[in-house]
Amino acid sequence: MTGADAPYDVHEIPDFTLECGVTLRPARVAYQTYGTLNADRTNAIVYPTWYSGRHWDNEWLIGEGRALDPERWFIIVPNMLGNGLSSSPSNTAPPSDRARFPRISVRDNVASQHRLVTEVFGIETLPLVLGWSMGAGQSYQWAVSHPEMVQRVLPFCGSPRTAPHNRVFLDSVRAALTADQVFAGGWYEPDRWPVAGLRAAARVYAGWGFSQAFYWNEAWRELGHTSLEDFIVDFWEGFFLDDRDPNNLLTMLDTWWNGDVGRTPGFGSTEEALASIRARAIVMPAEKDLYFPPEDEAWAVSHMKNAELRVIPGVWGHFAGGGKNPVDTDFIDTAVAELLAAPSGI
């Protein structure tokens, strides 16, 4: 069984100290698995979630006949801290709840996932870590933090370090959401959300999520929308109103904003951290991604030992990696298959 209604598991880490110094007592990592772990525990793939995504939002790339075939692989999709299923402002008991929920780093996420993978499953090697967007950022971090474990990595539409312009974009989402006085510094009533702010954040996101050419071509018609406004309201505002707790959104936004593999202990720079990656990599930015532009990933690949840059062509921009259209999905699926068939980087 798959989808939002399928049962899923939670790994509880009793005392989980975050990089910021706060301890979650406990941290909970919600996760879903697809397929069966083999006897020698060598067929596990980690596929982290993206900004506000839940494990079921990754399922479009998993399935029979896909590269991520549960008949062959054991695919673990851990939910990011802050996404509302794993420990988050919305589901943590006082005193560390809501606006007081601590800052979460990409490394905190990877550390929590490493505990899950090793403590629950006894896994020591990962044929592949992959992910979209913030999931790509976590994939890079896995390859840097656990070079002995990660054989291959396939980050799509994401980066090892959040670029300055990307931060400007994120700050604008935050500013739009919090301009609504109902937000009240994060102390809004649980049953009264800052809806105007959420809708404004959705509209900001709408301009960035898809390319100029996507809108020029009215490619939203492929998603069943009937007008530009219908797409903005139904897809984008609907997206942000679909159980997206504002404090959760800001926790994940902060995680994203501060992402940088170069701050991993032991490294002096992003370049040095990238150079340390042993995993074989296919790095897949989208041609017209407006906040993870391909130039940035060309730069990242230039500092990696064993990486290929493979740009996803077309007009879908960031959402090329969102599983929303079959052409881009097949393009990514093909790369996943090729990478899994190639020799391990370790």
Added chain:
Amino acid sequence: MTGADAPYDVHEIPDFTLECGVTLRPARVAYQTYGTLNADRTNAIVYPTWYSGRHWDNEWLIGEGRALDPERWFIIVPNMLGNGLSSSPSNTAPPSDRARFPRISVRDNVASQHRLVTEVFGIETLPLVLGWSMGAGQSYQWAVSHPEMVQRVLPFCGSPRTAPHNRVFLDSVRAALTADQVFAGGWYEPDRWPVAGLRAAARVYAGWGFSQAFYWNEAWRELGHTSLEDFIVDFWEGFFLDDRDPNNLLTMLDTWWNGDVGRTPGFGSTEEALASIRARAIVMPAEKDLYFPPEDEAWAVSHMKNAELRVIPGVWGHFAGGGKNPVDTDFIDTAVAELLAAPSGI
């Protein structure tokens, strides 16, 4: 004398009926002039303002040794309706004040400017109309509405029709500004502006106004800023707090959103209107402009009879046309000089 403190003139049009059907009683067009109109009134250039710009914000392209040399040309800079100097929500008496100020079209602006140019100065021919951004949109409209008058046109970083993605961007600015409850549907107290909304709108704009590469390169250092946050607060938030009345901003935003020369009476489409332009044109998008991308202007030029596409190279994005850096300014100035030296299109 130039600058914000220089005296300027206002042309009053007693009863000015707008496209939306409302009549401004009167409409006021504030304007500044540079140079002297010659005896046969053949040396006048119209250079309209941009979104929230005032006439003095155009002066960087005017001056001795520049193509727009006041020793030779008589340069008229009319302020857009809604910009706070010409008739605007902020300076119109009740009942058509503030949130009740009527909708203004690009054609209304050009009509008001045409009245100014003909009634005050008796001008019948214009060697050049040019402008940045919304000023480019007005330039296109001048060439469509008054083909017998406009000899040459040089729109930079702007378009004849506001593209769908551009509208998504504009809607996000509006949503951020109005998410602040202090906005109160436009009925905020004149001495209590929705500052959180204005700052949020500024941050949204920050991501779009300059390119990803501009931020990657930290090119804001060329403007004297000392950090990314210093640039965002000092340049962008400062920009939006500098006497930018929120209702004025939304009036101009609506003008922009609805811009389309194809809706000029007598034309069936944007393409048809573009094909009607007789003026010789150099159309100058900026290479990395995120809301007026060069592809859109290549499309426009493909429908014009007498137009050259000349892309402004570099990382400054939309602000390549803002007069903020000498390289781009010289590039534009060179094109203006070439165009003025070329034969008239009429």
